[in-house]
Amino acid sequence: MRAARYGRIRMSGELSGQVAIVTGGASGIGAASAALLAEAGAAVVVADLKAATDGPPDKGGRFVQHDVTAEASWQALLADVLKREGRLDIMINNAGISGGAGSVESTDVQTWQRVQAVNSEGVFLGCKYAIQGMKRTGPDKPKSKGSIVNISSVAGLQAGAGALAYTASKGAVRLLSKSVALYCAEQKYDIRCNSVHPGGVDTPIFDLLWQMVGREQGKAFLDARHPIGHMAEPRELGEVVLWLASDRSSFVTGAEIAADGALTAGLMRRQPFVAP
Amino acid sequence: MSRLENKVVLISGGASGIGAATARLVVREGGKAVLADRDEPKGRALAGELGDATLFVPLDVTDEAAWNKAVAATVDKFGGLHGLLNAAGVGVRNSIEDCTLAEYRRVNDVNGLGTFLGCKAAVPAMKKAGGGSIVNISSVLGLRGASYAMAYCASKGAVRLLTKHVALHCAQMKYNIRCNSVHPGYIDTPMIAPRLDQPVGNMSGRQWLEDLHPLGRLGRAEEVAAMILFLLSDESSFSTGSEFVCDGGLSA
Numbered sequence: 001m002r003a004a005r006y007g008r009i010r011m012s013g014e015l016s017g018q019v020a021i022v023t024g025g026a027s028g029i030g031a032a033s034a035a036l037l038a039e040a041g042a043a044v045v046v047a048d049l050k051a052a053t054d055g056p057p058d059k060g061g062r063f064v065q066h067d068v069t070a071e072a073s074w075q076a077l078l079a080d081v082l083k084r085e086g087r088l089d090i091m092i093n094n095a096g097i098s099g100g101a102g103s104v105e106s107t108d109v110q111t112w113q114r115v116q117a118v119n120s121e122g123v124f125l126g127c128k129y130a131i132q133g134m135k136r137t138g139p140d141k142p143k144s145k146g147s148i149v150n151i152s153s154v155a156g157l158q159a160g161a162g163a164l165a166y167t168a169s170k171g172a173v174r175l176l177s178k179s180v181a182l183y184c185a186e187q188k189y190d191i192r193c194n195s196v197h198p199g200g201v202d203t204p205i206f207d208l209l210w211q212m213v214g215r216e217q218g219k220a221f222l223d224a225r226h227p228i229g230h231m232a233e234p235r236e237l238g239e240v241v242l243w244l245a246s247d248r249s250s251f252v253t254g255a256e257i258a259a260d261g262a263l264t265a266g267l268m269r270r271q272p273f274v275a276p
Numbered sequence: 277m278s279r280l281e282n283k284v285v286l287i288s289g290g291a292s293g294i295g296a297a298t299a300r301l302v303v304r305e306g307g308k309a310v311l312a313d314r315d316e317p318k319g320r321a322l323a324g325e326l327g328d329a330t331l332f333v334p335l336d337v338t339d340e341a342a343w344n345k346a347v348a349a350t351v352d353k354f355g356g357l358h359g360l361l362n363a364a365g366v367g368v369r370n371s372i373e374d375c376t377l378a379e380y381r382r383v384n385d386v387n388g389l390g391t392f393l394g395c396k397a398a399v400p401a402m403k404k405a406g407g408g409s410i411v412n413i414s415s416v417l418g419l420r421g422a423s424y425a426m427a428y429c430a431s432k433g434a435v436r437l438l439t440k441h442v443a444l445h446c447a448q449m450k451y452n453i454r455c456n457s458v459h460p461g462y463i464d465t466p467m468i469a470p471r472l473d474q475p476v477g478n479m480s481g482r483q484w485l486e487d488l489h490p491l492g493r494l495g496r497a498e499e500v501a502a503m504i505l506f507l508l509s510d511e512s513s514f515s516t517g518s519e520f521v522c523d524g525g526l527s528a
Contacts, residue, residue: 071377103445104395104438109340112389120430124380127372156433159440159517168388171418171437172430178421179429180372186423254421 014246016041017140019085021077021133023068023126024095025060026052028203029151032238033092034060040242043085047077048095068095068122074129087138090245091130093123093173094151098205099165112165119169120176123150127180127193134191144189149244150177151237152195154260170197174256181254192253194244199260200231227268228261279509280307284354284405286346288312288337288394289364291319293465294413297497298361298504303329305505310350313364337364337390343397350401357401359508362391362412362435367467372426380427387431388438395442399453407452411507412439414457416523436519443517454516456507461523462488463495490525 020037024030025046037060038044044061046052051063064080067073081088099115102108127148134146155163156170177195184191200206200222209218222231240259243249258264285302289295290311299309303326312335313319323332331353333346350357366386370379391412402408417425418432439457446453462468462485476484486493503522506512521527 104392104442105399105445107392107396109389109393112392116384116388116434120384120434121377121380124372124375124427124430125377128375131373156437159437159444164392164438164441164445167441168392168434168438171433171435172384172388173433174437175418175421175433176372176426176430179423179426180421182421182423183371183373183426 013041015090018042018089019045019081019087019138020061020090020092020245021045021047021081021088021130022061022092022094023047023066023122025092026050026063028205029198029201029234029237029241030092030094031060032234033094033241036235036238036242037061037090037092037245040246042090045077045081045085068093068126069117071125074125078129078133082133082136087136087141088130088133089141089146091126091133091146091148092151092241092245093126093148094241095122096151096205098208099163100208101163102165104164107164112168115165115169116172119166120172123173124176126150127176131184131189131191135189142190144187144191146191147245147249148180148191148193149241150193150195152177152197152256154197154199154258154264156195157197157256157258157264178254185253192249194249194252194255194257196237196240196244197256197258197260197264198232198237199226199263201234201237202231203234226261226263227265230261232259232261277304278306279505279511280305280359283307283358283508284310284350284356285359285361285508286310286312286350286357286398287361287363288335288390290361291315291322293363293467294460294463294497294500294504295361295363296322297501298363299326299330301498301501301505302359302508303327305509307359307508308354310346310354312346335364337362337393338385340393340397343393347397347401356405357398358405358408360394360398360402360408360410361504361508362394362410364390365413365467367425368428369424369471370427371424375427380430383427384431384434387428388434391435392438395438395455399442399446399451402453403451408454409508409512410442410453410455411504412455412457414439414459414519416459416461416521416527418457419459419519419521419527440517447516454512456512456515456518456520458500458503458507459519459521459523459527460500461495461526463497463500465497468494488526489523490528493524495522495524
C-alpha cells in the first residue's frame with residue numbers, strides 16, 4: 001500500500017494550538033486534508049453541506065453545516081469559529097463541483113453560474129472571511145498570520161475538451177490566489193495564499209464518470225492518462241495541503257503547486273498525448 | 277491591403293478602445309466589421325464613419341438572447357460569420373478585503389460569462405461558414421496577479437482557460453475554428469482613463485502605469501489591434517489555444 005509510506009516522520013503536534021477550516025471537508029481531498037491537519041495537532045473545523053456518512057460525524061474535526069456560496073453562511077461560520085476556537089490560522093478552500101462535462105456548445109447559463117458560484121465565488125468569499133478571521137488575535141497568535149490554500153485543478157493550468165464552466169472557474173481561482181497573496185504581502189499581514197492543482201484524485205467528484213463507465217474501467221482510464229501511471233489517493237493531496245498550511249512552506253506564496261503525476265508537465269514517448 | 281478580404285468579424289466592445297481600433301483595421305484590410313456595444317451613440321457614430329463595411333448592433337454581453345440576435349443580424353447583413361473578437365470588458369480596482377460579492381459577480385459576469393456567451397453564439401455560425409477565428413481579450417492580469425485588482429484577475433484567469441477549452445473542443449470536433457487569448461498590458465483606452473489622474477504615492481497615475489512596462493510607456497489600442505488582426509487572419513492558421521502577450525515587457 002502506498003499509504004503506508006506516509007505519516008512516519010511528521011513531528012506530532014506541529015500544528016498544535018492552530019485552528020483550521022476545511023470547506024468540503026467531509027469527503028475527498030477535504031476529508032484527507034482535515035484528517036492530516038488534525039493529526040498534526042490543529043483544531044479542525046469541517047465545513048460542508050453534509051457531514052460525512054462513512055464514519056463518526058466529527059471525523060477529522062468538528063463539523064459545521066456550511067454553504068460556500070452564501071455570504072451569510074460564511075459570516076455565521078467565522079463568528080462560530082472565533083467564538084468556539086477563538087482564532088483562525090489555516091483556511092483550506094477545497095469545496096468544489098464539476099458541473100458535468102458541458103462544452104462551450106452545450107453549457108447553459110444556469111450551469112455556468114452554479115459552477116462559478118461554488119468554485120469561484122466560494123473561494124473568493126473563503127479568502128475574504130479567512131483574512132478577517134486571521135486578523136483576530138488569539139492566544140499566542142500574532143495578528144494577521146495565516147495560510148490560505150485554494151484547491152484549483154489541472155484544469156486551471158490546461159484545458160480539456162471537457163467541462164467549460166469548470167475550466168473557467170479553476171482559471172479564476174488560480175489568478176485570484178495570486179492577487180490575494182500579493183495583497184496580503186503588500187499589507188504586511190504575514191498571510192500566505194497558494195493554489196493547488198490536483199490531477200485526477202479518487203474522490204466523489206468522479207462519481208458521475210464511475211456511473212457512466214464503471215469504477216474499475218474509469219479508474220484504469222484515468223490511471224493511464226497520468227505519466228506517473230496512476231491517479232492520486234486523496235491523502236496524497238492532503239500531504240500537499242498540510243505542507244502549504246504549515247510553516248514548512250514559509251517562503252511559498254502566490255505559487256501554483258501542481259500535484260498531478262506530471263499530467264501537465266509535457267509530452268512523453270509511448271503514451272499518446274491525451275488532453276486532460 | 278486585403279488580409280481579411282471577405283471575412284466578417286463580430287466585435288463586442290466595438291465602440292471604443294481595442295474593439296474600435298480593431299474594427300478600423302478589419303475594414304482597412306477588406307473585411308466587414310460588426311460593432312456590438314452597449315454604447316449605442318458611440319457605436320453608431322463609428323459605424324457611420326467606417327461606412328458600408330460595418331454594422332452596429334446593441335449588445336449587453338451578459339445577455340444570451342442579445343448575443344444570438346447580434347449573430348443573426350451579422351449573418352443577415354453580410355452572409356456569414358468568420359471572426360469574433362470578445363473585447364467588451366470592465367476594469368475594476370478592488371482587493372480581497374474590500375470587494376463585495378455583488379461586485380465580484382458583476383466583473384466576472386461581464387468579463388467571464390460575456391466571453392463564454394460570445395463563443396457559444398459564434399460557434400454555430402462559424403461552423404456554417406466553414407470555420408473561423410475567435411480572439412478573446414484576457415489581460416496581463418490573466419497571467420499575473422495584482423494586489424489591487426482581485427476580481428478582475430479572477431475574471432481574466434477564467435477567460436485565459438476558457439479560451440483553451442474552446443480551442444480544444446473545436447479542434448476535437450473538427451470545426452476548423454481556432455481560438456486564442458490576447459493579454460494586453462495597460463493600453464491607453466477609456467478603460468484606464470480614470471486611473472491616469474489618480475496619483476500613486478508621489479507619482480502621477482500615468483507615470484506609475486508607464487513605469488510598470490519595461491518599454492516605459494502605455495500601449496496603444498492600434499498595437500493590440502495589429503496582433504488581433506494577425507489572429508483573425510489565415511496568417512495564424514496553426515495557432516490555437518495559445519496566449520498572445522502584448523504588454524511592453526510587463527510580464528517578462
